[in-house]
Amino acid sequence: MSSVPVPVHPIHKDYQGAKLGMWLFLSTEILLFGGLFLLYSAYRARYPLDFHTGGQHLDTFIGIANTVILLTSSLAVAIAVTAMQKGNRRLTMICLGATIVFALMFLVNKYFEWMAEIHRGIYPNGPALLKLPDGEKIFYGLYYCMTGLHGLHVLAGAAALAITLDFVRRHKITRSDFSKLENVGLYWHLVDVVWIFLLPLLYLAA
Amino acid sequence: MGQTMEHAEEHGHVVPYRTLIVIWLLLLLLTAVLVYVSTAYHAALSVPALLTVTPLKAGLVFFYFMHLKYEKPFFKGLVILVLGALILFIGLTFADLSYR
Numbered sequence: 632m633s634s635v636p637v638p639v640h641p642i643h644k645d646y647q648g649a650k651l652g653m654w655l656f657l658s659t660e661i662l663l664f665g666g667l668f669l670l671y672s673a674y675r676a677r678y679p680l681d682f683h684t685g686g687q688h689l690d691t692f693i694g695i696a697n698t699v700i701l702l703t704s705s706l707a708v709a710i711a712v713t714a715m716q717k718g719n720r721r722l723t724m725i726c727l728g729a730t731i732v733f734a735l736m737f738l739v740n741k742y743f744e745w746m747a748e749i750h751r752g753i754y755p756n757g758p759a760l761l762k763l764p765d766g767e768k769i770f771y772g773l774y775y776c777m778t779g780l781h782g783l784h785v786l787a788g789a790a791a792l793a794i795t796l797d798f799v800r801r802h803k804i805t806r807s808d809f810s811k812l813e814n815v816g817l818y819w820h821l822v823d824v825v826w827i828f829l830l831p832l833l834y835l836a837a
Numbered sequence: 838m839g840q841t842m843e844h845a846e847e848h849g850h851v852v853p854y855r856t857l858i859v860i861w862l863l864l865l866l867l868t869a870v871l872v873y874v875s876t877a878y879h880a881a882l883s884v885p886a887l888l889t890v891t892p893l894k895a896g897l898v899f900f901y902f903m904h905l906k907y908e909k910p911f912f913k914g915l916v917i918l919v920l921g922a923l924i925l926f927i928g929l930t931f932a933d934l935s936y937r
Binding site for chain 1: 851852853854857858860861864865868871872875876883884886887890891894895898899901902903908909911912915916918919920922923926927930931934
C-alpha cells in the first residue's frame with residue numbers, strides 16, 4: 632500500500648498564454664477608450680470653439696500633476712517587475728505599495744477637480760451647464776465620461792495592485808512564478824497610456 | 838534547474854532599472870514639451886505636437902514599461918492590428934463627417 636508511488640504532478644503554467652490573455656483584454660480596453668476618443672474627435676471637429684472654451688475652464692495644473700503621478704506610478708510598477716525577476720521581493724513590495732499610494736493620490740485630485748466643477752454648476756442637468764452652448768455641453772459630457780471611466784480603471788487597478796501585493800507577501804508570487812504581477816503591471820501601464828491621451832485632449836487642447 | 842531555466846527563458850527579458858528610469862525621465866520631458874508648446878504657441882503648434890508627442894509617449898510605455906520590445910512578433914502584431922483597426926475607424930468616420 633505504502634509502496635505505491637505518489638505521482639508528482641508538475642505544475643504546468645502557461646506564461647505566454649496568460650500574457651496573451653492579458654494583451655487580448657487590453658486590446659478590448661484600447662477599443663473601449665478608442666471609441667470615446669473617436670467621439671471626442673468627431674465632436675471637436677464639429678464644435679472647435681466650444682471645445683476650446685470648455686478646455687480652458689478645466690484645471691490644467693491638476694491635469695499635469697496627475698500625469699506626473701501616473702507616469703511615476705508606472706515606473707514603480709515596472710521596477711516592481713524587474714525587482715521580482717532579480718529576486719528582490721522587498722523592493723517589489725515597496726514599489727507596489729508606492730503605486731497604490733500614487734493611485735489614491737490621483738483619485739483624491741480627481742475628487743477635488745470634479746467637486747470644483749460641480750460647485751460651478753457643471754454636472755448633468757446642472758444650472759450652469761444648461762446655459763452653455765451645445766458644443767460645451769458635449770465637451771463636459773465627454774469630460775465626465777472619459778475621466779470617470781478612466782477613474783474607475785484607476786480604482787480597479789489599485790484594488791488589483793493591493794491583491795497582488797498580498798500575493799507577494801504570502802509568497803504566492805515568486806521569482807519563478809510572477810505572471811500575476813506582470814499582468815497587473817500591464818493593466819496599470821495601459822491605465823497610464825489612456826491618461827497620456829486624456830491630458831492633451833481635455834486639458835491642453837485649449 | 839532545467840525547469841527554472843525554462844521559466845527564465847519563457848519569462849523573457851529583464852529590463853534594467855537604469856533603462857526604466859531613463860524612460861520615465863523621457864516621459865516627463867515629453868510631457869513638459871507638450872505643456873510648453875500648448876501654452877506658449879497655442880493652436881498652431883499644439884495640434885501637431887499632440888499628434889506626435891502623445892503617440893511617442895504611449896509608444897515608450899508600450900515598448901519599455903510593458904516589455905513589448907522584448908515580446909514575440911505575435912504580441913507586436915496584435916497591438917498593431919488593434920491600433921490599425923482604431924485608426925481605420927477614425928479615418929472612416931472622418932471621411933463620412935467631412936462629406937456631410
